[in-house]
Amino acid sequence: MADFSLTLNEDQLQIQSWVHEFAAEVIRPAAHEWDEREEFPWPVVQEAAKNGLYGIDFLMNAISDNSGLTLPVAVEEIFWGDAGIGMAIMGTALAAAGISGNGTPEQVMEWVPQCYGTPDDVKLGAFCVSEPDAGSDVSSLRTRAVYDQATDEWVLNGTKAWITNGGIADVHVVVAAVDPELKGRGQASFIVPPNTKGLSQGQKYKKHGIRASHTAEVVLDDVRIPGSLLLGGKEKLDAKLARAKERGHSGGQPAMATFEATRPTVGAQALGVARAAYEYALEYAKERHAFGKPIIMNQAIAFKLANMAVEIDASRLLIWRAAWLARNGGFKNGEGSMSKYKASETAVRVTEDAIQILGGYGYTREYPVERWHRDAKIHTIFEGTSEIQQLVIARAISGLRIE
Numbered sequence: 001m002a003d004f005s006l007t008l009n010e011d012q013l014q015i016q017s018w019v020h021e022f023a024a025e026v027i028r029p030a031a032h033e034w035d036e037r038e039e040f041p042w043p044v045v046q047e048a049a050k051n052g053l054y055g056i057d058f059l060m061n062a063i064s065d066n067s068g069l070t071l072p073v074a075v076e077e078i079f080w081g082d083a084g085i086g087m088a089i090m091g092t093a094l095a096a097a098g099i100s101g102n103g104t105p106e107q108v109m110e111w112v113p114q115c116y117g118t119p120d121d122v123k124l125g126a127f128c129v130s131e132p133d134a135g136s137d138v139s140s141l142r143t144r145a146v147y148d149q150a151t152d153e154w155v156l157n158g159t160k161a162w163i164t165n166g167g168i169a170d171v172h173v174v175v176a177a178v179d180p181e182l183k184g185r186g187q188a189s190f191i192v193p194p195n196t197k198g199l200s201q202g203q204k205y206k207k208h209g210i211r212a213s214h215t216a217e218v219v220l221d222d223v224r225i226p227g228s229l230l231l232g233g234k235e236k237l238d239a240k241l242a243r244a245k246e247r248g249h250s251g252g253q254p255a256m257a258t259f260e261a262t263r264p265t266v267g268a269q270a271l272g273v274a275r276a277a278y279e280y281a282l283e284y285a286k287e288r289h290a291f292g293k294p295i296i297m298n299q300a301i302a303f304k305l306a307n308m309a310v311e312i313d314a315s316r317l318l319i320w321r322a323a324w325l326a327r328n329g330g331f332k333n334g335e336g337s338m339s340k341y342k343a344s345e346t347a348v349r350v351t352e353d354a355i356q357i358l359g360g361y362g363y364t365r366e367y368p369v370e371r372w373h374r375d376a377k378i379h380t381i382f383e384g385t386s387e388i389q390q391l392v393i394a395r396a397i398s399g400l401r402i403e
Contacts, residue, residue: 076268080276091124143220175188274315278350280372334396
């Protein structure tokens with residue numbers, strides 16, 4: 001178990017500086033263009049791959065850190081650069097986490113690298129859970145996986161919604177119901193390889209924010225995959241289903257296990273957006289003059305900035321604690337959800353205050369704060385809404401099944 005420390009070690013400081021430099025020199029200058037185009041920023045992701053920021057080596061180095069802090073530190077810097085491009089760079093990590101969290105060592109070794117490809121041949125991964133009628137309620141998935149014993153294949157049918165990299169990914173990790181009567185306890189995760197017949201992209205969503213990130217439906221029409229692509233294997237799944245039927249419980253939902261482990265990282269994404277807006281508003285307030293003095297000399301502005309600084313620091317402390325707990329003993333009172341909830345709500349408030357400080361300029365697309373405000377909002381919705389985070393926390397602190 002690593003000691004909890006608020007002092008980053010030399011390796012972490014070097015990574016923080018390296019990622020910040022990439023964010024400042026590559027991501028941020030491209031942010032406005034790709035937000036306006038609403039297209040996947042392939043050139044930026046390819047540059048990130050050549051730089052070593054997008055790839056299996058970076059991910060494994062970050063998540064192998066016993067303190068748990070390397071990944072949130074790096075993610076904060078990426079999203080300080082831009083959240084839409086940040087999601088384009090980080091979206092594959094959720095698919096990799098789904099494989100790592102539910103797969104056998106052999107499956108992890110074979111498929112996680114294929115989610116990323118190589119710097120010369122970049123690939124993408126997509127984690128497919130949400131559906132048109134099942135967002136927060138992941139226990140009610142309608143996508144079905146039926147085992148064909150004659151061919152040792154799984155047959156997948158259904159439609160997934162709001163999927164990052166959906167349809168354009170090379171590797172799709174799909175959570176589906178094997179035994180719908182067991183709800184969340186009857187689900188399993190499957191790998192759908194590149195160019196599998198029957199998988200197609202549905203509608204691409206035109207979004208309020210993070211527009212450089214590709215978000216679309218994934219349609220599964222009699223998708224046949226080998227039995228070996230059931231994550232964890234059939235023996236483990238059969239045992240889990242048997243336990244669920246006999247005792248009314250099992251080892252947990254594969255989707256929720258992935259989400260809970262990634263919540264501090266999502267909090268770090270929101271934190272990066274909030275910090276970007278705060279820093280920009282602070283500099284603007286020191287340079288902008290009104291009534292003969294910098295506007296920061298007015299308490300109405302100064303106190304707003306003071307509150308922004310406090311909320312950002314409080315969010316970072318919760319994220320770092322949750323990231324450390326995830327590696328050293330696990331969550332006891334919903335700390336992962338606490339960090340995501342606090343940081344995402346903070347990002348919305350801080351970016352709104354930044355617009356207010358810039359006044360009319362803040363509301364125009366010539367200045368980045370309006371984009372940061374649009375980008376911030378999604379963090380209170382995806383990977384568990386703020387209300388779901390409150391529910392998780394309430395259940396954790398009470399020990400009761402609060403509905």
